[in-house]
Amino acid sequence: xxEESTVIxxxxxxxxxxxxxxxxxxIASLQINxxxxxxxxxxxxxxxxxxxxxLAGVALxxxxxxxxxxxxxxxxxxxxxxxxxxxxxxxxxxxxxxxPYLSVVxxxxxxxxxSDKRKHKVLAQADSLDDEAIRLLDHxxxxxxxxxxxxxxxxxxxxxxxxxxxxxxxxxxxxxIADEPTSSLDADxxxxxxxxxxxxxxxxxxxxxxVSHDNSLQAPFQxxxxxxxxNSAASDKQPKLHAVS
Amino acid sequence: MAILGLAIKSFRNRKFTTGLTVLSIALSVMLxxxxxxxxxxxxxxxTSTISGTDLIVGARSSxxxxxxxxxxxxxxxxxxxxGHSYEEISDHPQVEWAIPLSLGDSHKGYRVVGxxxxxxxxxxxxxxxxxxxxxxxxxxxxxEAAVGAEVAATLGYRQGDQIIIAHGSGDESFITxxxxxxxxxxxxxxxxxxxxxxxxxxxxxxxxxHQRFNADEHDHDPLMAHADHGEESExxxxxxxxxxxxxxxxxxxxxRAINQDDHEPLTAIMPGVVLLEVWQMMSVVEKILMVVxxxxxxxxxxxxxxxxxxxxxxxxxxxxxxxxVGARPAHVFVLxxxxxxxxxxxxxxxxxxxxxxxxxxxxxWLESMYGLYVxxxxxxxxxxxxxxxxxxxxxxxxxxxxxxxxxxxxxxxMTIRV
Numbered sequence: 001x002x003e004e005s006t007v008i009x010x011x012x013x014x015x016x017x018x019x020x021x022x023x024x025x026x027i028a029s030l031q032i033n034x035x036x037x038x039x040x041x042x043x044x045x046x047x048x049x050x051x052x053x054x055l056a057g058v059a060l061x062x063x064x065x066x067x068x069x070x071x072x073x074x075x076x077x078x079x080x081x082x083x084x085x086x087x088x089x090x091x092x093x094x095x096x097x098x099x100p101y102l103s104v105v106x107x108x109x110x111x112x113x114x115s116d117k118r119k120h121k122v123l124a125q126a127d128s129l130d131d132e133a134i135r136l137l138d139h140x141x142x143x144x145x146x147x148x149x150x151x152x153x154x155x156x157x158x159x160x161x162x163x164x165x166x167x168x169x170x171x172x173x174x175x176x177i178a179d180e181p182t183s184s185l186d187a188d189x190x191x192x193x194x195x196x197x198x199x200x201x202x203x204x205x206x207x208x209x210x211v212s213h214d215n216s217l218q219a220p221f222q223x224x225x226x227x228x229x230x231n232s233a234a235s236d237k238q239p240k241l242h243a244v245s
Numbered sequence: 246m247a248i249l250g251l252a253i254k255s256f257r258n259r260k261f262t263t264g265l266t267v268l269s270i271a272l273s274v275m276l277x278x279x280x281x282x283x284x285x286x287x288x289x290x291x292t293s294t295i296s297g298t299d300l301i302v303g304a305r306s307s308x309x310x311x312x313x314x315x316x317x318x319x320x321x322x323x324x325x326x327x328g329h330s331y332e333e334i335s336d337h338p339q340v341e342w343a344i345p346l347s348l349g350d351s352h353k354g355y356r357v358v359g360x361x362x363x364x365x366x367x368x369x370x371x372x373x374x375x376x377x378x379x380x381x382x383x384x385x386x387x388x389e390a391a392v393g394a395e396v397a398a399t400l401g402y403r404q405g406d407q408i409i410i411a412h413g414s415g416d417e418s419f420i421t422x423x424x425x426x427x428x429x430x431x432x433x434x435x436x437x438x439x440x441x442x443x444x445x446x447x448x449x450x451x452x453x454x455h456q457r458f459n460a461d462e463h464d465h466d467p468l469m470a471h472a473d474h475g476e477e478s479e480x481x482x483x484x485x486x487x488x489x490x491x492x493x494x495x496x497x498x499x500x501r502a503i504n505q506d507d508h509e510p511l512t513a514i515m516p517g518v519v520l521l522e523v524w525q526m527m528s529v530v531e532k533i534l535m536v537v538x539x540x541x542x543x544x545x546x547x548x549x550x551x552x553x554x555x556x557x558x559x560x561x562x563x564x565x566x567x568x569x570v571g572a573r574p575a576h577v578f579v580l581x582x583x584x585x586x587x588x589x590x591x592x593x594x595x596x597x598x599x600x601x602x603x604x605x606x607x608x609x610w611l612e613s614m615y616g617l618y619v620x621x622x623x624x625x626x627x628x629x630x631x632x633x634x635x636x637x638x639x640x641x642x643x644x645x646x647x648x649x650x651x652x653x654x655x656x657x658x659m660t661i662r663v
Contacts, residue, residue: 049660058568058658079573086571091659099251099563101258113247114571167570 006070007175007207008032008055013064014233015050024050025061026233030225032207034174037198039218040211042227048211051231052179055209056089057081069174086115090168090206094180097164098152104142107152108133108166111173118171129170136166139203140196157184158193165197172204179211187216194220248576251567252583259556263584266549267592273545274596274635275603277538281628282604284531286611286619290371292520294438294616297369298344299496300488302326302334302503305510309526312519315346315485317439318356322348328481330509334488339495342367344487347448350410350422355396356443357410359451365391367489370438371616380404381431384447388454390427391445394435402429408444410454422454437616452481488513542635546642549588553581553646561653569659578651585643586636593632597624 010030016023024047032038042048053059054066057073058081066073069088076084090111098107109129112119119129126132137143140162147159155163161181168176178197182190194210194217201208210221218224256263295316303311304324313319335343344367347359358364365383368376381404384391392402402408406429412420427446435441490496496515503513564577604621611617624632 053658053660056569056659082568082571082573085569091569093566093569093659096562097566099566101254102251106254110567111570113250 005034006031007034007036007068009065009067011065013061013066015054015059015061023233025054025231027064027230028232030230032209034207035205036223037201037208037221038210039221039224040209040227041213041215041218041224043213046227047231047233048227049179052177052211055177056085056091083115086111087117088174090173090176092161092164092168092176092178092181095157095184096160097167098160100153102152104137104148104150104152104155104163105130105133107163108136108170110167112171115171118173121171132170133166136169136200137163139200140166142166158189161185161193162196165200169200169204169206172206174206175209176201176206177209177211180213182212182217183214190217248579249583252580252587255580256584256587262552263588266552267588267595269548270542270545270589270592271595271599273538273541274593274632275599276541277631278597278600278628279603280534280538281631282600282619283617284534286617288524290437290617291524292517293371294520295370295516296373297367297489298487298516299490299493300500300503300513301516302486302488302511302513303484305512308512308514308519309523311485311512311514312516312523314348315487316516318348318443322484325482325484326486326511327509328483330506330511331481331483331486334486334503337499339490339492339499340488341491342489344368345448345483346485346487347451348484350412350451352408352410352444353400355393357451358443358445359448360445361448364445368440368487370436370440371618374436376436376440377434379432379434381429384430384445386447388425388427388450389430389447391431391433392429393433393441393443395441396444397432402432404429404431410446425454435613437612437614545592546638549585549639550642550645553585553643557646557650560650561657564650564654565657565659568654574651574654577654578647581650582643582647585639585646589636589639593635597632
């Protein structure tokens, strides 16, 4: 894919969940550039998760334009969108990010099994997927033998989130989306985790979209987007949709 | 592919509960196959309860009745065959041997069969096996008896013991032939057939105790009774005759000839044909067994369905994570579906292994105790079909959670619920 300077480009986007009368999202315009660190702020239930599903290609807008890394999502079939996500986007969720029956290293290398592109990127730099996983974990201070051999559900929440970060970063996806990744961490660890995320996104040359309702985390970010101002559907004071968490 | 690895690791992670499910399905598969194997063995054993005998002849009655009293010692003959007919039949040029059977007496509930040396020589059971003696000899002249294995085991008889025969069948006969006890000359080896449950004595000796009995009762001179050919005397009359022919092909014409005999109303049956008829009368039992074991398999599959369905909710999160790293809804479907099919195949493999293991272990015992010969062979078409049906059911069982998780995964996308 050509080096796009624009990572996300939205114009006149509207999205309505099936069986719902009112749109959840109405976004007139949004542009996020390569390498930006964006703090997307909004209360829960405001349609943030819906936007993430659209960016991931899991859902498609009914109208308007949505380009991710220059690719018009409406032009892709569902299989192509699944591939696109696997190739270009790394995700970190709020909590319980890990597959319980996989080891720490297997959890980190998981995206490479769904994306040849990321696998090849890894193998161009490292000897094996496992080596790269351990390198990333080491950066996150998670490569000690006793941590690596633990069951993932024996790890602390903070450790789990770092493993999730390593998984989002492996194979250097162009876009990293973190959805409330620090909400289950205590205050000290939040800033530490955000520092880590910044550093690794710099290393991987990735754009970071950080979604949170917590204003206190906003400081280190170059840019803050207030979701309520972005999304005119939310400001219409329509009853909030149960489908959006 | 990645999904296959995931399915196996997911299975390993929940190996205890899934292992139990596999075991329960495997046990039900074992039951189903085991019952089918035993059914086949029982049919073969039953239909070869008596072998080598081409025709059984008795007084005119229904073929099933004749078979039941002559071979299984169930019920009584309605009439006897005259000694004259016996001689006529045994002298027939097509007849190789003729075993006379005289029924009507019993010993502690077991049938007493009056017969001759011929019985020991020519009677065959199962796959053409000959009678053998566990100890002693077949009865000789005089008041001697050869005892079936079960009779000997239950009543604790050994060679040389004295036994008293009662007139009529049943446990508590009032009329016993106490004055003439029989000496146990030998004990037969277990056959797993009704032979085990009978006492064999000489035709002549049983005739003679009846002579004495009749003489006492009617206050006749026993010597006179001997010459008596009147109605009360059972001298020379028989309950049934087992015939071996020189060529099996003659059985049909011989059977017709006996059935149309002018002198005495007789019935001749081919034991194999009537045995099969009786077996088919009992086929309802066999169907019930199959239905029951089918139900057990259904229960096993349901337990798998329950396990898969209850795991779905906790796995929705897992599915969202997989979706986020690029898995398609189809992958998620295959993951659940594959697990169901994998578990079913594993269970079938285990169940089949258990059936064959048990058969190897129990085969000699089943044959000697119950005369049940189970054939250890590759699964036949019926069994393969049963297995295929189970695989198919496993597939269908997998479809239900598979489709549901597919829908979840489309609707949830990457939004983690629960």
